[in-house]
Amino acid sequence: MDKKYWVPALERAQEVLKLLAEQPSKLKLTDLSTATHINKSTMFSLLHTMEALNWVVKEKGDTYALGAMFGLLGNAYFTGMSLVKVFTEKAEPYVARIGETLQLAKLEEGDIVYLAKKEASLHVRLISEPGMRLPAYATAMGKMLLAQLPDDRVQALYAGGAFEAFTPHTVRSCDELLAQLHEVRRTGLAIDREEIVQGFCCVAAPVRGRGGEVSAAVSTTMPMHQWAVKQGLAAEAIRQFALELSAAI
Secondary structure (H helix, E strand, O other): OOOOOOOHHHHHHHHHHHHHHHOOOOEOHHHHHHHHOOOHHHHHHHHHHHHHOOOEEEOOOOOEEEOHHHHHHHHHHHHHHHHHHHHHHHHHHHHHHHOOEEEEEEEEOOEEEEEEEEOOOOOOOOOOOOOOEEEHHHOHHHHHHHOOOOHHHHHHHOOOOOOOOOOOOOOOOHHHHHHHHHHHHHHOOEEEEOOOOOOEEEEEEEEEOOOOOEEEEEEEEEEHHHHHHHHHHHHHHHHHHHHHHHHHO
């Protein structure tokens, strides 16, 4: 790896964290300094900063252990990995039932990030791939996830007012977006009618974690002529799929 932009302090912090993971509640400042060859004054600064960030905790006897932040980060990491795995395992019957592709995404600021996709056997292939980002305001999954935020938080995300018009149907203002989000909260479903891709419609439902919080969204996408025929089936199936995922994570 090119170390042109390497941050040595982060490397030193990682050395300390690895030792604490291997020997929790056993190492003091002097032990860590000896093991890492980091002088005591620098080690003191590292530990002081990491303690303030909840990366480490100083215990009775002046030993150190990993802090609560790693419980939070670890839970988020494994929940995400578990969700993708469960989606992959459970998507096929719903793809067969609807006859259309299913997708999974999470919210990152004003964008959605695609986590997984299960494609139907169709001639038309969707452009979305895991890792791809799209503006949340123009997608069904994005609107489902934005609907979990208070209005003032949504307004802050789009304070610049730059709503790119992907199609003539894309939302053009924050007021228009908020009106759509109010409808999403009322119905429990979000719909994108040709807003991100001309000629395609999408319906999304929320995936909830064990505490009831919405952690992701799932959707199914289809051409408009198919939407006219099976929108009821698609909405009910995607709602059931979201509930099944929520119960499994």
